[in-house]
Amino acid sequence: MCLGIPGKVIEKYGDDALPMSKVDFGGVQKEVCLAYTPEVEIGDYVIVHVGFAISVIDEAEAQEIFSYLQEIEEQEMEGMTNDEERMTKE
Amino acid sequence: MRYLDEYRRPEHVRQLAAAVRAATTRPWCIMEICGGQTHTIVRFGLDELLPREITLIHGPGCPVCVTPVEMLDKAVAVAERPEVIFCSFGDMLRVPASTKDLLTVKSEGGDVRIVYSPMDAVALAQKHPDRQVVFFAVGFETTAPANALAVARAAALGLTNFSVLVSHVLVPPAIRAVLASPSNRVQGFLAAGHVCTVMGVEEYRPLADEFRAPIVVTGFEPVDILQGVLMCVKQLETGRHDVEIQYARAVRPEGNPPAIRQIGEVFQCVPRKWRGIGEIPASGLALREKYAAFDAERRFAVETVTAEESPECIAGEILQGHKTPHDCPAFALRCTPEKPLGAPMVSTEGACAAYYRYRKRQAVKSPLRAPTAGWSGRGLG
Numbered sequence: 001m002c003l004g005i006p007g008k009v010i011e012k013y014g015d016d017a018l019p020m021s022k023v024d025f026g027g028v029q030k031e032v033c034l035a036y037t038p039e040v041e042i043g044d045y046v047i048v049h050v051g052f053a054i055s056v057i058d059e060a061e062a063q064e065i066f067s068y069l070q071e072i073e074e075q076e077m078e079g080m081t082n083d084e085e086r087m088t089k090e
Numbered sequence: 091m092r093y094l095d096e097y098r099r100p101e102h103v104r105q106l107a108a109a110v111r112a113a114t115t116r117p118w119c120i121m122e123i124c125g126g127q128t129h130t131i132v133r134f135g136l137d138e139l140l141p142r143e144i145t146l147i148h149g150p151g152c153p154v155c156v157t158p159v160e161m162l163d164k165a166v167a168v169a170e171r172p173e174v175i176f177c178s179f180g181d182m183l184r185v186p187a188s189t190k191d192l193l194t195v196k197s198e199g200g201d202v203r204i205v206y207s208p209m210d211a212v213a214l215a216q217k218h219p220d221r222q223v224v225f226f227a228v229g230f231e232t233t234a235p236a237n238a239l240a241v242a243r244a245a246a247l248g249l250t251n252f253s254v255l256v257s258h259v260l261v262p263p264a265i266r267a268v269l270a271s272p273s274n275r276v277q278g279f280l281a282a283g284h285v286c287t288v289m290g291v292e293e294y295r296p297l298a299d300e301f302r303a304p305i306v307v308t309g310f311e312p313v314d315i316l317q318g319v320l321m322c323v324k325q326l327e328t329g330r331h332d333v334e335i336q337y338a339r340a341v342r343p344e345g346n347p348p349a350i351r352q353i354g355e356v357f358q359c360v361p362r363k364w365r366g367i368g369e370i371p372a373s374g375l376a377l378r379e380k381y382a383a384f385d386a387e388r389r390f391a392v393e394t395v396t397a398e399e400s401p402e403c404i405a406g407e408i409l410q411g412h413k414t415p416h417d418c419p420a421f422a423l424r425c426t427p428e429k430p431l432g433a434p435m436v437s438t439e440g441a442c443a444a445y446y447r448y449r450k451r452q453a454v455k456s457p458l459r460a461p462t463a464g465w466s467g468r469g470l471g
C-alpha cells in the first residue's frame with residue numbers, strides 16, 4: 001500500500017468537491033482523485049498513492065541528478081586527459 | 091516507464107556508488123526508514139555496492155509489519171460479522187492475527203474485499219445501503235490523506251453504513267524512538283520520500299538537531315537511494331546534521347498543505363502500539379470525536395484478548411534495526427511467504443519477505459555490480 005508510483009495525467013473530470021482524473025502508468029490506466037493536487041494539468045506526472053495524487057513531479061528537479069552525474073563524468077574525463085598529457089610529456 | 095527507468099540505469103548507479111566510496115573515510119551506520127526503500131536496496135543489491143564502512147540498517151517503515159496483533163484480531167472479529175463487507179488494502183489479508191488472518195475469514199465465507207482506494211469502500215457503502223461497509227484504515231502519512239477524505243466524504247454523503255477501523259502510524263515518532271534507544275547504532279537517516287510529499291520536512295529538523303543526526307529525505311529508486319546515502323555520508327564526514335531533500339522532484343519543504351489540512355480535520359494524534367516494538371507516544375492517528383460515528387471500534391464494540399505472537403519470531407528486533415532476517419532461526423525454514431510466522435514475511439515491504447525473495451542465501455551478487463572489476467571513480471585515476 002505504501003508504494004507510490006509516477007503516472008501521467010491523461011484526462012480530468014469530476015467537480016470541485018471531488019476532482020478526478022485518469023492516469024496512465026506505462027499503459028495501465030487508473031482512476032485517480034485530484035483532491036490534493038487540483039492544479040495539475042493534462043500531461044503532468046503525478047505520484048499516486050492508493051488512488052490519490054499526492055504530488056506533482058517537478059521536471060527541472062528531476063533532471064538535477066543527471067546533470068550532476070554528467071558533471072562528475074566530465075571531471076573524470078578531464079582527469080584522464082590530463083593524466084594522458086602528463087604521461088606523454090614524461 | 092518515465093521517472094522510473096532512468097533512475098535504475100546501471101551506469102548511474104555505479105557512478106553514485108563510486109562517489110560514495112570516494113566520500114567515505116570512516117564507518118557509518120545509516121537507517122533507511124521505509125520498507126519500500128529496503129525492498130529496493132535488497133532487490134538491486136545496493137548495499138553490496140557500498141564500501142565496507144557503510145552499514146545500511148533496515149527501519150520500521152512498513153505499516154503492514156507494525157500493525158499490532160490486537161488490531162488484526164479486531165479486524166478479524168469485525169470481518170466475521172454477517173452484516174459486514176470488510177474492505178482492506180490487499181497486503182493486510184495474509185498478516186497473521188492471533189488465531190487466523192483475513193484471508194481465512196474470507197475462505198470461511200466472510201465478505202472480505204480488497205480495494206485499491208478507500209474511496210472504493212465509500213462507493214460500496216453507497217451501493218449496498220443494507221450492509222455495513224468497514225474499511226481497514228492502516229498506513230503511514232502517505233495513506234492518511236486518502237483515508238481522511240473517505241471519512242469526510244462519507245460524512246458529506248450522510249452515509250450511516252460506513253465506518254473505518256483505524257490503525258494509522260507516523261514516521262517522525264518512530265525515528266525518535268530509534269534514536270533515543272540506549273542500544274541505538276544509527277547515525278544518519280534516509281527519511282521516506284513519499285511520507286514527506288504529504289507532510290513536508292519541518293517535523294524532522296528538531297530531530298536532526300536534538301540527536302545530531304543528518305536526515306536526508308530520499309526517493310525509492312536505486313539512483314535515489316544511492317544519492318541519499320551520498321548526501322548523508324557527506325554530512326556525517328563533515329560533522330553536519332541537517333535535513334536535506336534528495337527526492338526534490340516530488341517533495342516540497344512544506345509538503346502538501348491541502349492534504350495536511352484534511353488529515354488534521356478528520357484525525358488526531360494518539361499514542362499507538364507498534365507490533366514488535368511496543369507503544370510509542372504520539373505515534374499514531376485516530377478519528378476525532380467529531381467523526382466518532384464512523385469509528386468501527388465503537389460501532390461494533392469489539393473486545394479483544396491480549397494476543398499471542400509466535401515465540402520464534404524476532405520481528406521486533408528486525409524492525410528496530412538490531413538484527414537482520416538472516417539472524418532469525420525460522421527464516422526460510424519454518425517461516426516463508428506461504429506460511430508466514432510474522433508480519434515482515436508477509437508484506438512486500440517487509441524486510442523478511444525482501445530477503446526471502448532476493449537473498450535466501452547469504453551471498454548473492456548484485457545485478458548492478460560492474461561486470462569488470464575496478465570500475466569506480468578511483469579505478470579511473
Ligand code: SF4
Pocket residue numbers: 402403404405408415418419420421422425426430431432433434435442
Ligand atoms: S523470518 Fe519470519 S519468524 Fe523470523 S523474524 Fe521474519 S517474520 Fe518473524
